[in-house]
Amino acid sequence: MSVLRAFAANIPCFKPTDTINTVADAFLSPVYKNCLSVAVVNEQQQVVGMISRHQLNDIFLKKFGRDLFGERVVSDFMRRDVLAVDVDCSLSTAAAFISKHMVFPLSEDFVITDEGFYVGMAAVLHLLSAMEKQISQSSADLNRAYQQLSSSQAQLVQSEKMAALGQMVAGVAHEINTPLGYVNNNIEMVREFFAQMQFIVNAHEQLANTLLAPNTSDIDVAESLAALDDAKSDMDLTQWFMDLDTLFNDTFYGVEQISELVTGLKDFSRVDQAVTDNVSLNDCIDNALLIARNTLKYKVEVIKRLENIPKIRCTASQINQVLLNLFTNASQAIKDKGYLLIKTWSDASSVYVSVQDTGCGISPENLSRIFDPFFTTKPVGEGTGLGLSITFKIIQQHGGSVRVVSEVGKGSRFVIALPLNEVNDVYSAAA
Ligand SMILES: Nc1ncnc2c1ncn2[C@@H]1O[C@H](COP(=O)(O)OP(=O)(O)OP(=O)(O)O)[C@@H](O)[C@H]1O
Ligand SMILES: [Mg+2]
Incomplete structure (x- = not known):
């Protein structure tokens, strides 16, 4: 349904052959009370002109105006460049057309036509105030859309931040994992070392007990010594002590790297530090x-x-x-x-x-x-x-x-x- 049809007041139109007096008298009747102008329509119902209350005043205010012009036909005086808007056009197109052509002080209404045929008259003010309402409505809509957009933009920024944070955490986890891997390895090796050391300590203890026992024979001592030799032969102690030093150094280095990464995580956004x-x-x-x-x-x-x-x-x-x-x-x-x-x-x-x-x-x-x-x-x-x-x-x-x-x-x-x-x-x- 066309929006403009609702504006078209059912105002009777005039024929080009109607006299000026007829129109002037009609303007006095309540039907036309709010009309600034009316349409002039030919026999095919096509709008051919408009005549306004303002024009009639001009005519009658002339000396002997009514006597001279009252019986003349409307077509002699009507405005032929009709301010007409097609019923199917949108409110904003109509408003744009009207505001482009209207003259101040406002002395015309406009005609609503359907492919040139008369539909009705409408007041410029009605149309413009409807337009204003529509504009304030769409500006409210725009405002709402803007609010929604800002909030979804904020959400987007937030989720991007979260994604970056996720990437960063995964990155830090990756970098921590490497030193953690060899710190783990090193601890495993130290544990192995101590397990073997335990054998040697046990063998020493055994030897000491044998030596201290009152009835120890040479055979007992030889057996304890052999057990100690056995325990020692499984590992190259000198090599092990050298390795241990490197293992501890590496482990400290790894732990240092991890702590540096954690500090790096804290200062992530401050590369300059x-x-x-x-x-x-x-x-x-x-x-x-x-x-x-x-x-x-x-x-x-x-x-x-x-x-x-x-x-x-x-x-x-x-x-x-x-x-x-x-x-x-x-x-x-x-x-x-x-x-x-x-x-x-x-x-x-x-x-x-x-x-x-x-x-x-x-x-x-x-x-x-x-x-x-x-x-x-x-x-x-x-x-x-x-x-x-x-x-x-x-x-x-x-x-x-x-x-x-x-x-x-x-x-x-x-x-x-x-x-x-x-x-x-x-x-x-x-x-
Ligand atoms: N020297 C290389 N030779 C062959 N392919 C490589 C080499 N370096 C990297 N790539 C390829 O590039 C990909 C990405 O390498 P990148 O180091 O970023 O990740 P990754 O090694 O797969 O995993 P991560 O390093 O996180 O443990 C690897 O999966 C591999 O396909
Ligand atoms: Mg890699």
Whole structure:
């Protein structure tokens, strides 16, 4: 149903042949009491003109106006450019048309037509006030929509924050897992050591008891000594004490890394607080290899070609993390036995580390995705797909870059470039 039809008051129209007097008298009747103008319609009911109360006043106010013009036909005076609006157009189109053509002071109503045929008259003021209502309604709707939008935007920001937080937590969990893994291993080895030490202590105790007993024979003493020898022969004590020292150092290093990560978690949003120092990449490589040695041993032969390179200002623990991720990936890519070639060099602007393996390689379609968070080709539980995305972020934060080339079946090579800075005159010793 057309909105405009509701505005069309059923006002009788006039013929072009009606006289001015007829129209003037009609305007006095209550039917036309609120009308500013009326329509003039031909025999086919097409609107051909409009005549207004204002025009009639003009005519009658002239000297002898009624006598001179009263019996003249309406068509002589009517306005032919009719202010007409089609009944099917929308309220806003009608309002736009009317406001474009209306003249102040307001002296006309407008005609509502149906394809040119008369439907009724409507007051400009009615239409405009309806329009105003509609506008205030739609502005209220807009306001509501705006409120809803703002609240869903806030929700979106919140859920994005939660997703970022989730990623970060998963990332930290991944990074904690690695040191936790070798701290665990080390503790396991220490436990093994103490289990064996227990045998030796027991054998010593046994020997002491034998020696102290009143009726001890030489045979008893020889047996206790043999038992002690047996217990000792199972382990190379000198080697064990040397290993223990390394085990404790590694364990402390791992615990330190975990506590640094936890501090990092607290200061996550404050990257500027990370401890930066003059760091030798060659030292970082050795550190990371030390940590990765459990993963690498037996199957990976490590070849180092480390040049004398300038120290750079960076966060050593993060660079260690990057290298550890690369070494772990290389080791995981090597199924039986293979090589890991690590090189460092520098030029006028940067220092470079290349980590190359003879592992399974990366297919071209995967190569573009390996830095995406959670992209992994490893079975559930073995890889979270965060190592390289963390690596990328760290190197980016250091103003560096990571490049990778890989061939399926042959291996992969990751090259990291880190920019030199004001401390580039300090040289680190090559390994
Ligand atoms: N040296 C490599 N050789 C072959 N494929 C690699 C190598 N490094 C990375 N990839 C591929 O890139 C993927 C993403 O590596 P990334 O280190 O980000 O995650 P991940 O090793 O799968 O899991 P996570 O490091 O979280 O334990 C790996 O699953 C693997 O398919
Ligand atoms: Mg990885």
